[in-house]
Amino acid sequence: MRMIDIIEKKRDGHELTTEEIQFFVNGYTDGSIPDYQASALLMAIFFQGMNHVEQKNLTMAMVNSGDQVDLSKINGIKVDKHSTGGVGDTTTMVLGPLVASVGVPVAKMSGRGLGHTGGTIDKLESFPGFHVELTNEEFIKLVNEQKIAVVGQSGNLTPADKKLYALRDVTGTVNSIPLIASSIMSKKIAAGADCIVLDVKIGSGAFMKNVSDAKELAETMVEIGNSVGRKTMAVISDMDQPLGFAIGNALEIKEAIETLKGNGPKDLTELCLTLGSQMVYLAKKASSLEEARQILNESISSGKALEKMKIFIASQGGDATCVDHPERLAQAKYIIDLPAKESGWIKELTADKIGVAAMLLGAGRETKESEIDLAVGIVLRKKVGDKVEKDEPILTIYSNKENIDAVRELLYENIRISQEEVSPPPLIHEIIK
Ligand code: URA
Ligand code: CA
Numbered sequence: 001m002r003m004i005d006i007i008e009k010k011r012d013g014h015e016l017t018t019e020e021i022q023f024f025v026n027g028y029t030d031g032s033i034p035d036y037q038a039s040a041l042l043m044a045i046f047f048q049g050m051n052h053v054e055q056k057n058l059t060m061a062m063v064n065s066g067d068q069v070d071l072s073k074i075n076g077i078k079v080d081k082h083s084t085g086g087v088g089d090t091t092t093m094v095l096g097p098l099v100a101s102v103g104v105p106v107a108k109m110s111g112r113g114l115g116h117t118g119g120t121i122d123k124l125e126s127f128p129g130f131h132v133e134l135t136n137e138e139f140i141k142l143v144n145e146q147k148i149a150v151v152g153q154s155g156n157l158t159p160a161d162k163k164l165y166a167l168r169d170v171t172g173t174v175n176s177i178p179l180i181a182s183s184i185m186s187k188k189i190a191a192g193a194d195c196i197v198l199d200v201k202i203g204s205g206a207f208m209k210n211v212s213d214a215k216e217l218a219e220t221m222v223e224i225g226n227s228v229g230r231k232t233m234a235v236i237s238d239m240d241q242p243l244g245f246a247i248g249n250a251l252e253i254k255e256a257i258e259t260l261k262g263n264g265p266k267d268l269t270e271l272c273l274t275l276g277s278q279m280v281y282l283a284k285k286a287s288s289l290e291e292a293r294q295i296l297n298e299s300i301s302s303g304k305a306l307e308k309m310k311i312f313i314a315s316q317g318g319d320a321t322c323v324d325h326p327e328r329l330a331q332a333k334y335i336i337d338l339p340a341k342e343s344g345w346i347k348e349l350t351a352d353k354i355g356v357a358a359m360l361l362g363a364g365r366e367t368k369e370s371e372i373d374l375a376v377g378i379v380l381r382k383k384v385g386d387k388v389e390k391d392e393p394i395l396t397i398y399s400n401k402e403n404i405d406a407v408r409e410l411l412y413e414n415i416r417i418s419q420e421e422v423s424p425p426p427l428i429h430e431i432i433k
């Protein structure tokens with residue numbers, strides 16, 4: 001088989017066979033196919049697309065390029081959740097304890113990563129002492145006994161995706177639905193869960209900028225998952241403005257605690273109940289999405305969900321007293337309100353740029369070597385559609401640096417106030433089963 005023939009075949013709009021896709025993925029992973037030929041094929045896929053069978057084959061070739069996590073020693077149906085990114089997305093911190101509290105096993109392998117805030121592990125490390133260095137046996141024991149544990153990434157999962165994603169990043173081929181879908185699904189499938197719930201974001205803070213593209217991406221991923229025996233569902237949700245109020249590590253932990261108590265922001269609570277219902281339903285702990293939602297609501301109002309958060313944090317060495325005393329979490333030195341320059345209705349809070357402002361404060365990593373400041377970030381006081389008076393705070397900045405002029409300027413550039421009434425945008429656009 002020759003790579004040049006595969007490139008020309010896709011360039012001319014034909015379907016690639018299973019063997020051709022495997023030849024490409026294996027050859028690129030082991031270095032026998034050079035970057036320039038892989039780039040040419042990625043660009044051909046970008047323009048010509050891929051059908052369902054090709055997408056499934058590409059996904060599975062990437063899954064088979066490395067290790068797969070074996071969760072078979074964990075009792076029950078394992079459900080994983082994945083969000084396609086966003087700003088201030090506190091859902092994982094809420095959903096883990098919430099669904100575990102109703103008996104759904106949460107066996108989460110997580111990372112740190114780059115971005116506006118840290119990854120799930122960084123956020124959880126806001127609890128002093130919390131650690132994710134568990135042996136495989138400890139991890140399985142914790143999930144079997146109390147239904148939830150988070151462990152750091154280990155093993156060599158989807159090396160083909162790592163190499164291809166890096167190449168796409170520098171060849172203008174990231175924004176292709178078949179390539180995004182197979183990249184995300186290969187990682188989720190290799191991570192070992194039986195069922196997958198996807199939160200596909202749209203808006204300024206997301207890959208997909210409109211509903212029809214997001215819908216196509218979601219449908220593609222659901223199709224790939226179901227075609228390889230992993231029951232998959234998806235939600236399309238708004239990421240034009242940040243989710244909830246808090247953007248920052250300890251600040252989001254506080255927000256997650258409030259949400260588990262039933263006092264969280266409306267949008268964050270609603271999204272967690274929607275995604276959580278799908279997880280509970282797929283894990284067969286409820287016979288309908290409505291029943292699943294009711295079970296989750298009861299767990300919040302009875303305090304069971306919050307109790308599960310404490311058990312989870314304590315079992316991985318964290319100081320669980322912070323759940324009742326969030327003032328014991330890292331605190332920023334300077335707390336500064338950002339006042340509205342005029343009265344009106346909030347029209348825009350551009351999610352990605354507000355995320356960058358949080359990163360500039362130190363909440364996230366610009367490079368792998370950057371240190372995260374757990375205490376800092378932004379808490380919105382207003383959301384799109386809210387009325388604001390001149391000089392009233394739109395948001396509060398939590399900083400350990402005294403000079404925040406650049407952050408303040410960036411925030412003002414990305415907040416728009418309208419003189420006409422603005423209606424709040426829809427949170428959930430579509431549910432794909
Ligand atoms: N996230 C991924 O993991 N892969 C993509 O291709 C895009 C977003
Ligand atoms: Ca948030």
